[in-house]
Amino acid sequence: MKKLLQVLVDFENQTPHYLAQNSNVSEGNVGWHIIHSCLVITSVTKSILNSHPSHFKKKFSWKAFVVLLLAKFPRGKAKAPSFTQPAGEITSDMVLEHIKEARKSANLLLTANKKQYFTHPIFGDLQLPSAIRFLYVHSYHHEKIIRDIVG
Numbered sequence: 001m002k003k004l005l006q007v008l009v010d011f012e013n014q015t016p017h018y019l020a021q022n023s024n025v026s027e028g029n030v031g032w033h034i035i036h037s038c039l040v041i042t043s044v045t046k047s048i049l050n051s052h053p054s055h056f057k058k059k060f061s062w063k064a065f066v067v068l069l070l071a072k073f074p075r076g077k078a079k080a081p082s083f084t085q086p087a088g089e090i091t092s093d094m095v096l097e098h099i100k101e102a103r104k105s106a107n108l109l110l111t112a113n114k115k116q117y118f119t120h121p122i123f124g125d126l127q128l129p130s131a132i133r134f135l136y137v138h139s140y141h142h143e144k145i146i147r148d149i150v151g
Contacts, residue, residue: 001110001132004041007139008103011037011095014146018095022149030149031090033142038102039084041135044118045105048131053115057125064123068133073141078122106135 011034018031026033067073086094109132117127126134 001106004106004132004136004139005103007037007136007143008099008106010143011139011146012099014143014150015092015095015099017146017150018090018092020149022151025148026145029090030146031092031095032086033146033149034095035086035090035098036080036084037139037142038098039086040080040138041102042105043084044131044135045108047118048112048116048128049108051116051118053113053117056115056117056127059124061123064120064126064130064134067123068130068137071137071140073137075141075145081121 014030014034018034019029021029028036109128112128114128117125118131119125120134123134
């Protein structure tokens with residue numbers, strides 16, 4: 001959990017560069033990547049908190065195993081679901097508000113049952129410890145993209 005919260009601090013530090021963009025790295029600007037990551041954190045948290053451990057479906061996923069073990073997502077291989085894509089004009093205040101909400105959501109995970117879960121479209125059901133790892137790896141992936149954009 002410490003690593004996930006640290007990435008949110010790093011996002012906050014990158015907020016002054018929210019309009020920075022480099023089309024050789026990504027179509028989205030820094031603000032887009034921060035907000036996208038925050039939307040993923042808040043939506044996954046809601047899913048976990050609303051889950052019923054008895055509905056968990058255990059199924060091994062090589063893709064999840066490799067991504068979570070190596071803490072690395074391949075770039076440009078997946079498209080973000082629409083509900084995790086920022087819409088409209090991005091402002092500095094909007095970026096900071098999303099970080100604030102993501103931090104609240106991440107802290108709510110401390111109250112969740114370890115057997116609660118969320119269902120990832122590719123990785124399947126991930127219980128709380130794996131879900132937190134996923135959120136960190138995903139957010140860190142976008143942090144690296146931000147660093148490449150900013151230079």
